[in-house]
Amino acid sequence: MIKLSHMTKTYGAITALDDLSLEVRNGECLVLIGPSGCGKSTLLKTINRLVEPDAGEITIHQKPIHDYAPEVLRRQIGYCIQGVGLFPHLSVSDNIAVVPRLLKWDEPKIQARIDELLTLTGLPLSYKTKRPHQLSGGEAQRVGVCRALAADPEVLLMDEPFGAVDPMTREQIQLAFRELQRRLKKTVLFVTHDLEEAILLGDRIALMHRGKILELSTPESLGQSTPNETVNQFIGADYALRILRRSTLEDLKLTAVQPQTEDRRLESTSSLKEALAVLLESGNQRVITVIDHQAYRVDVGDIMAHLQAVRYG
Amino acid sequence: MTSGRLRLRLAGLVLLGSSFGLPVGDFKINRIMRPIPVPLSDLIGTFGVILVVFIGGVALWTLAKSMSSFIKRWIVWGLALVPGVLIFGLSTFIPAGVEFNPEAARMALGAGTAGIYLAVLLAITSQPSSRWLIVVSIGLPIGLAVLGQIPMIGIVKEYQNYKSTFNAEFIRHLTLALSSGVIAILPGILMGYWAYKYPKSSEGILSVVNLFQVAPTLSLLGLIMIPLSLLSKQFPFLKSLGISGIGFAPAFIVLTLYALMPIVANAYAAFKQLDPAVLESAKGMGLTSRQILRQVSLPLASPIILSGIRTAFTQNIGNAILAGLVGGGGFGAIIFLGLSQSASDLVLLGTLPVVIMALITESLFERIQARLERQLRGAHD
Ligand SMILES: Nc1ncnc2c1ncn2[C@@H]1O[C@H](COP(=O)(O)OP(=O)(O)OP(=O)(O)O)[C@@H](O)[C@H]1O
Numbered sequence: 166m167i168k169l170s171h172m173t174k175t176y177g178a179i180t181a182l183d184d185l186s187l188e189v190r191n192g193e194c195l196v197l198i199g200p201s202g203c204g205k206s207t208l209l210k211t212i213n214r215l216v217e218p219d220a221g222e223i224t225i226h227q228k229p230i231h232d233y234a235p236e237v238l239r240r241q242i243g244y245c246i247q248g249v250g251l252f253p254h255l256s257v258s259d260n261i262a263v264v265p266r267l268l269k270w271d272e273p274k275i276q277a278r279i280d281e282l283l284t285l286t287g288l289p290l291s292y293k294t295k296r297p298h299q300l301s302g303g304e305a306q307r308v309g310v311c312r313a314l315a316a317d318p319e320v321l322l323m324d325e326p327f328g329a330v331d332p333m334t335r336e337q338i339q340l341a342f343r344e345l346q347r348r349l350k351k352t353v354l355f356v357t358h359d360l361e362e363a364i365l366l367g368d369r370i371a372l373m374h375r376g377k378i379l380e381l382s383t384p385e386s387l388g389q390s391t392p393n394e395t396v397n398q399f400i401g402a403d404y405a406l407r408i409l410r411r412s413t414l415e416d417l418k419l420t421a422v423q424p425q426t427e428d429r430r431l432e433s434t435s436s437l438k439e440a441l442a443v444l445l446e447s448g449n450q451r452v453i454t455v456i457d458h459q460a461y462r463v464d465v466g467d468i469m470a471h472l473q474a475v476r477y478g
Numbered sequence: 479m480t481s482g483r484l485r486l487r488l489a490g491l492v493l494l495g496s497s498f499g500l501p502v503g504d505f506k507i508n509r510i511m512r513p514i515p516v517p518l519s520d521l522i523g524t525f526g527v528i529l530v531v532f533i534g535g536v537a538l539w540t541l542a543k544s545m546s547s548f549i550k551r552w553i554v555w556g557l558a559l560v561p562g563v564l565i566f567g568l569s570t571f572i573p574a575g576v577e578f579n580p581e582a583a584r585m586a587l588g589a590g591t592a593g594i595y596l597a598v599l600l601a602i603t604s605q606p607s608s609r610w611l612i613v614v615s616i617g618l619p620i621g622l623a624v625l626g627q628i629p630m631i632g633i634v635k636e637y638q639n640y641k642s643t644f645n646a647e648f649i650r651h652l653t654l655a656l657s658s659g660v661i662a663i664l665p666g667i668l669m670g671y672w673a674y675k676y677p678k679s680s681e682g683i684l685s686v687v688n689l690f691q692v693a694p695t696l697s698l699l700g701l702i703m704i705p706l707s708l709l710s711k712q713f714p715f716l717k718s719l720g721i722s723g724i725g726f727a728p729a730f731i732v733l734t735l736y737a738l739m740p741i742v743a744n745a746y747a748a749f750k751q752l753d754p755a756v757l758e759s760a761k762g763m764g765l766t767s768r769q770i771l772r773q774v775s776l777p778l779a780s781p782i783i784l785s786g787i788r789t790a791f792t793q794n795i796g797n798a799i800l801a802g803l804v805g806g807g808g809f810g811a812i813i814f815l816g817l818s819q820s821a822s823d824l825v826l827l828g829t830l831p832v833v834i835m836a837l838i839t840e841s842l843f844e845r846i847q848a849r850l851e852r853q854l855r856g857a858h859d
């Protein structure tokens with residue numbers, strides 16, 4: 166658990182952090198989102214002591230971070246930044262091996278770990294000898310994630326790690342990361358600009374504004390607790406549509422039917438957003454999905470009921 | 479038009495001008511007498527000159543038009559031999575109707591020879607991979623001289639007269655240029671790093687370094703001589719170490735200061751251009767500042783630092799000539815002696831090796847740099 170209490174940081178007249186408190190629970194991915202310049206990166210960097218706050222305290226697993234030397238602390242925390250910042254003069258392997266080598270792991274263990282991480286992030290093992298300039302933007306960001314995960318840290322800090330790639334690749338990496346996080350259950354503080362990304366990846370979302378946390382809740386109930394003009398503006402009127410992406414047809418309570426040949430079929434793993442889009446253009450055609458050899462009818466009403474339950478229920 | 483074609487056109491013009499307009503040699507009965515200009519037509523006749531210019535023109539034209547690279551290869555190798563052949567011809571030339579003593583008489587290389595050599599260089603360098611061609615075009619005349627095949631050429635005569643001085647000054651020059659360059663490397667990099675690490679100091683350091691750039695070498699030499707001679711008067715033991723206002727010490731100091739300049743400036747620029755994201759991720763991963771310097775900053779800055787060192791060394795080889803003015807020795811001593819005696823061959827004897835040394839230094843560094851780039855960018859690309 167990462168616990169930040171009453172953090173304040175000013176740069177001259179600018180208040181980057183304003184008496185901010187926050188807890189990241191063990192094994193959760195907490196996404197920090199907010200407009201540019203609201204202090205997200207500053208907050209992240211106080212945790213690995215790249216920034217020293219003016220006031221406030223941080224503990225990781227109840228231990229104040231100032232109990233460690235900065236280098237020792239940093240080697241225990243995975244860190245990914247927007248610019249990726251791979252070392253251009255080192256191969257992919259050597260980039261990933263930096264922290265394990267600092268921690269004096271033995272070489273066979275490091276090599277095995279590199280293979281494991283590349284496989285985990287879906288990169289071919291032949292990439293080990295490549296240099297960063299030979300990678301595409303998306304591949305480089307995957308290597309950046311591998312590097313942050315290298316020494317198997319419990320805590321990960323990620324500052325817009327998927328910022329610099331095209332939307333298609335970006336979605337791929339996001340899904341791969343979500344899969345990874347479901348398995349690894351790291352304690353992640355994830356910074357982004359992108360609401361879609363926050364909804365897709367966050368167990369909880371913290372909405373930050375001018376150095377403060379405006380709201381902290383699950384993606385489903387964001388904007389529900391206290392009516393707030395800034396929050397509403399930020400999440401937008403179509404927020405309900407956006408959170409449909411988090412659920413799939415398998416999450417719905419559906420009515421079983423006999424399948425017909427003229428039915429339109431959907432994968433049971435389709436997101437509700439995709440399902441809704443298909444329903445909207447299906448006209449009179451019936452839409453079904455098959456779960457465990459049983460066909461179910463998909464209806465707008467089902468989706469609406471689900472949304473009511475998770476968001477307003 | 480590609481720069482290759484442009485070079486070939488220029489080569490054609492220079493060849494035409496040098497063959498017809500300028501004397502290829504200056505015959506002197508002895509060192510002091512006025513020279514008799516020897517145009518190319520004296521060597522091979524007017525018809526010969528027309529033939530040479532015609533053949534040369536065809537050769538250049540062939541190089542310019544894309545024909546088989548096989549033929550082009552033959553042409554450039556042929557061209558590379560031209561200066562050697564011309565100089566050999568000059569050495570055997572005996573002017574008609576002039577009485578002279580072969581011991582004292584000599585043939586100075588004339589402006590025409592320089593022009594023809596320039597035309598050859600232009601033609602050679604218009605083609606890819608010209609390094610060995612350049613080596614041959616310079617090496618052939620030197621080889622002929624060493625083998626005693628061109629004894630009448632002025633510069634060879636001067637070498638015979640000044641052989642032991644030449645060898646001593648050669649060592650002197652090389653020692654002076656290289657040692658002052660080597661001494662400047664570490665402080666230069668450190669000063670550059672310092673300026674980068676402490677931005678407040680950078681302005682001060684860089685402006686001092688720029689001061690050397692603005693102050694002409696010669697005036698710096700003068701400025702150094704005064705305190706040095708005062709010091710050695712004050713502390714006689716310095717004098718016994720060979721440190722005084724004239725000689726090796728002031729030249730060495732000035733050259734070191736000059737070498738410092740490109741090294742500091744490049745090192746500063748090299749550290750400055752490092753990607754902040756790379757440095758931040760290095761720090762964020764838990765590298766100590768020393769580890770960041772050794773494992774990240776230095777390797778990434780090294781190509782630019784190295785090119786600063788390259789500039790320092792090539793410019794030092796040229797600047798070391800000025801040591802001759804303050805009794806520091808080197809080829810400058812030979813050049814200034816030649817100037818004082820109006821002996822152009824002696825001047826050439828001092829200048830030519832400096833040019834060759836500078837070229838060799840350049841190409842050595844080029845190789846080191848290429849290897850370094852390969853290492854940094856990865857073997858396969
Ligand atoms: N080293 C610094 N010196 C001065 N001001 C700074 C420094 N770092 C950040 N700031 C200021 O603090 C504020 C918060 O910066 P921060 O980088 O935390 O924003 P951010 O939320 O990460 O923005 P973005 O989404 O654009 O990355 C900004 O106004 C920024 O200009």
Ligand SMILES: [Mg+2]
Nearest residue numbers: 205206207324
């Ligand atoms: Mg930021």
